[in-house]
Amino acid sequence: MRFVDEFRDPDLGRRLSENIRSTVEPGRHYKIMEVCGGHTHTIYRYGVDDLLPGNVELVHGPGCPVCVIPMGRVDDGIAVAKQDGVIFTCFGDMMRVPGGDGSFLDAKAEGADIRFVYSPLDALKMAVNNPDRQVVFYAIGFETTAPSTALTLMRAKAEGIKNFSVMCNHVTIVPPLKALMESPDLRLDAFIGPGHVSTVVGCRPYDFLTKDYNTPIVVAGFEPLDLLHSISMIMEQLDEGRAEVENQYGRVVPWEGNLRALQVLQEVFELRPYFEWRGLGFISQSALKLSDAYADFDAELKYSTPGVRVADPKACQCGEVLKGVIKPWECKVFGTACTPETPIGTCMVSSEGACAAYYNFGRFARSKARAGA
Amino acid sequence: MADLEEEVLARIERQRKLKARFRDEHITMAHGAGGKTTHTLVEGLFASAFGNEALDEMGDAARLEVDGAMLSFSTDGHVVKPLTFPGGCIGELAVHGTINDVAVSGAKPSFLSAAFVIEEGLDADILREQVAAMADAASRAGVPIVTGDTKVVERGKCDGMYIVTAGIGLRDPRVNLSSKSIKPGDQILCSGTIADHGTAIMLARGELELEADVESDTASVWELVHALITSAGSDLRVMRDPTRGGVATVLNEFAQDANVGMTVDEEAVPVNSVVRGACEILGIDPMYVANEGKVVAVVGPDSADAALAALKATPGGERAAIIGNVQEEPEGMVLVRTGFGGTRIMDMLIGDPLPRIC
Numbered sequence: 001m002r003f004v005d006e007f008r009d010p011d012l013g014r015r016l017s018e019n020i021r022s023t024v025e026p027g028r029h030y031k032i033m034e035v036c037g038g039h040t041h042t043i044y045r046y047g048v049d050d051l052l053p054g055n056v057e058l059v060h061g062p063g064c065p066v067c068v069i070p071m072g073r074v075d076d077g078i079a080v081a082k083q084d085g086v087i088f089t090c091f092g093d094m095m096r097v098p099g100g101d102g103s104f105l106d107a108k109a110e111g112a113d114i115r116f117v118y119s120p121l122d123a124l125k126m127a128v129n130n131p132d133r134q135v136v137f138y139a140i141g142f143e144t145t146a147p148s149t150a151l152t153l154m155r156a157k158a159e160g161i162k163n164f165s166v167m168c169n170h171v172t173i174v175p176p177l178k179a180l181m182e183s184p185d186l187r188l189d190a191f192i193g194p195g196h197v198s199t200v201v202g203c204r205p206y207d208f209l210t211k212d213y214n215t216p217i218v219v220a221g222f223e224p225l226d227l228l229h230s231i232s233m234i235m236e237q238l239d240e241g242r243a244e245v246e247n248q249y250g251r252v253v254p255w256e257g258n259l260r261a262l263q264v265l266q267e268v269f270e271l272r273p274y275f276e277w278r279g280l281g282f283i284s285q286s287a288l289k290l291s292d293a294y295a296d297f298d299a300e301l302k303y304s305t306p307g308v309r310v311a312d313p314k315a316c317q318c319g320e321v322l323k324g325v326i327k328p329w330e331c332k333v334f335g336t337a338c339t340p341e342t343p344i345g346t347c348m349v350s351s352e353g354a355c356a357a358y359y360n361f362g363r364f365a366r367s368k369a370r371a372g373a
Numbered sequence: 374m375a376d377l378e379e380e381v382l383a384r385i386e387r388q389r390k391l392k393a394r395f396r397d398e399h400i401t402m403a404h405g406a407g408g409k410t411t412h413t414l415v416e417g418l419f420a421s422a423f424g425n426e427a428l429d430e431m432g433d434a435a436r437l438e439v440d441g442a443m444l445s446f447s448t449d450g451h452v453v454k455p456l457t458f459p460g461g462c463i464g465e466l467a468v469h470g471t472i473n474d475v476a477v478s479g480a481k482p483s484f485l486s487a488a489f490v491i492e493e494g495l496d497a498d499i500l501r502e503q504v505a506a507m508a509d510a511a512s513r514a515g516v517p518i519v520t521g522d523t524k525v526v527e528r529g530k531c532d533g534m535y536i537v538t539a540g541i542g543l544r545d546p547r548v549n550l551s552s553k554s555i556k557p558g559d560q561i562l563c564s565g566t567i568a569d570h571g572t573a574i575m576l577a578r579g580e581l582e583l584e585a586d587v588e589s590d591t592a593s594v595w596e597l598v599h600a601l602i603t604s605a606g607s608d609l610r611v612m613r614d615p616t617r618g619g620v621a622t623v624l625n626e627f628a629q630d631a632n633v634g635m636t637v638d639e640e641a642v643p644v645n646s647v648v649r650g651a652c653e654i655l656g657i658d659p660m661y662v663a664n665e666g667k668v669v670a671v672v673g674p675d676s677a678d679a680a681l682a683a684l685k686a687t688p689g690g691e692r693a694a695i696i697g698n699v700q701e702e703p704e705g706m707v708l709v710r711t712g713f714g715g716t717r718i719m720d721m722l723i724g725d726p727l728p729r730i731c
Contacts, residue, residue, distance in 0.1 A: 001646065001649060001650055001653065004653065008712060008713050010712065010713050010714045013713055013714055014714065044717055045658075045711070045717065046711045046712075046713040046715050046717070047709075047710075047711050047713065047714070047715015047716045047717045048713070048715055049715070050714070050715035050716050051713075051714060051715055105401045105402065105403060106398075106399060106401060108401070108402070109399040109400060109401040109402070110399055118582075224713045224715075327378075329377070329378050329381040329382070330377075334381065335381055335384055335385050335388070336384075339388075359385060360718070360720055361706070361718050361720075362381075362382055362385070364703040364706055364718065
């Protein structure tokens with residue numbers, strides 16, 4: 001595949017890997033968090049961590065937009081999906097995320113008309129094609145997907161479509177990063193910055209990391225070479241004692257972001273005073289809701305939902321696992337109340353989450369670590 | 374600390390070894406997707422209720438002995454939507470699916486049955502077309518359809534038509550196939566390109582607005598199986614037809630049954646470039662996508678090259694490859710050596726393969 005395989009060249013990968021090896025201080029342990037679920041996927045898919053020295057640890061951050069949706073919001077979605085005449089739409093990987101009482105897949109099995117779509121525009125098209133039904137789009141994602149929801153809403157408004165609404169769960173990237181940095185027990189050396197989010201927000205919003213916390217961040221692309229290259233750039237910063245925002249993904253991410261997209265977000269959304277994140281709790285001004293101008297399309301106003309907060313069980317320590325303060329197996333509910341089949345926290349919900357990975361492959365990871373691989 | 378970790382790992386292992394229990398309140402699409410959820414249903418409900426020696430083997434076909442005759446017997450329901458897709462149709466699938474289940478158990482398929490569940494209002498020409506396709510597929514494979522049944526259900530009760538077939542055949546005495554016979558050192562063979570069928574169906578449904586020339590690989594694998602039996606003889610440990618859940622699921626079953634580790638060399642796995650591109654765009658791993666005319670076989674090291682040559686010389690096996698090997702560790706797990714030089718664990722499919730947003 002042209003323009004793809006070039007970014008997966010094993011020889012270039014080995015060279016970057018050697019570069020990283022030559023920059024690390026042998027006695028030092030490095031903890032680098034990749035914020036974005038897409039990066040976690042690439043690391044896992046290509047075995048990128050195999051190419052890193054043993055003292056460079058990648059910590060999977062809170063950037064999987066599916067896994068951070070709290071149980072109560074899933075329950076609210078199901079309540080809307082079960083109403084008469086509703087076609088409920090969402091992205092594919094949202095279907096499996098459990099709420100307090102089952103997932104969208106379960107609700108579908110119980111008779112709710114739930115369909116997955118690739119784009120909110122597909123949901124809008126469904127509304128046009130089914131004028132006697134109400135189509136609801138369950139919007140999730142960071143600033144990456146929010147503009148497409150916004151554009152869809154603008155189109156729905158312009159075309160006067162009445163049977164379409166959005167249940168908005170869009171979240172923003174900077175507040176959770178701030179929340180992480182503010183926790184006293186956190187020790188991270190650097191961040192791999194989220195590439196897709198940054199195509200929209202640009203690189204400036206991360207300035208606070210370098211200014212307030214003296215922590216480098218390199219915005220990275222999603223191919224395995226992008227990740228190795230970013231880690232190599234991070235290592236150079238750390239080696240030279242710099243803490244800067246750098247952009248490895250320049251072929252896609254403009255430094256100032258996508259101004260038009262940001263404008264669209266401004267018009268359609270406003271900040272919620274606070275929003276609950278699964279595993280991390282309430283974070284202020286960390287999510288979006290529809291602005292007053294789009295109230296007619298707000299599923300939360302159109303339908304009554306239980307709106308009940310389903311608390312993460314007290315014993316769930318996802319926050320600590322995410323921050324790398326404890327290992328998955330040190331969590332009190334790990335492997336007992338919380339398993340991949342009946343996940344409680346975000347780290348277990350996603351198959352790439354730290355806890356799910358450890359549950360399935362911990363024995364292997366341990367023997368690999370012992371063998372020094 | 375390390376002791377506590379050891380304790381937690383041991384507890385997880387104990388839990389895993391417990392018999393699968395089916396505790397779900399509703400049947401979801403995941404119960405039919407061929408991965409972990411399907412296993413829970415099959416083992417936790419069907420196998421525990423019907424339990425008998427032949428069933429407990431959990432192969433693609435039951436291996437039976439009747440008055441000294443060594444038989445293989447299998448059945449398969451077909452519910453594909455759309456009924457016709459590039460490279461095939463439900464009628465062809467219904468014939469090939471069952472032939473293949475019998476064939477990979479080491480038996481030459483002899484006879485088929487066919488039961489039809491037809492929706493009221495179905496255009497009779499569509500039924501004629503499907504029946505003609507079945508007749509054609511059966512005659513090409515040399516396996517006659519000798520008995521059947523017809524039911525019609527009310528409009529809206531099924532997607533046009535469902536077909537259930539069963540097949541029976543005599544097992545070849547040269548082989549005694551069992552996943553438990555897999556040993557470290559064995560080689561893993563795949564008879565051709567993977568993920569063609571599943572990708573063709575996904576594209577044919579038209580929900581993804583993605584157009585590509587991908588054809589289903591639906592075909593009888595008997596000739597390929599025959600080539601393997603003839604070339605590898607008793608070194609042929611086991612074969613399977615990687616349908617739902619794909620090659621990944623089959624290899625995980627093998628690794629768990631035999632308590633061995635397996636390593637797949639990603640670069641060696643044949644995938645058509647169009648299929649690879651489509652899967653890349655959809656965010657789906659071809660290893661988990663269904664095939665309808667392929668065989669995955671485990672062969673002892675001394676016969677692997679001969680088996681590969683025999684597959685390549687058989688029509689449909691031109692792109693066969695040795696895709697990996699068996700080792701002692703890590704027990705019950707399948708690893709993939711990625712083209713990029715790293716290693717990852719290839720787990721069983723959980724639920725349906727759903728497209729990712731990130």
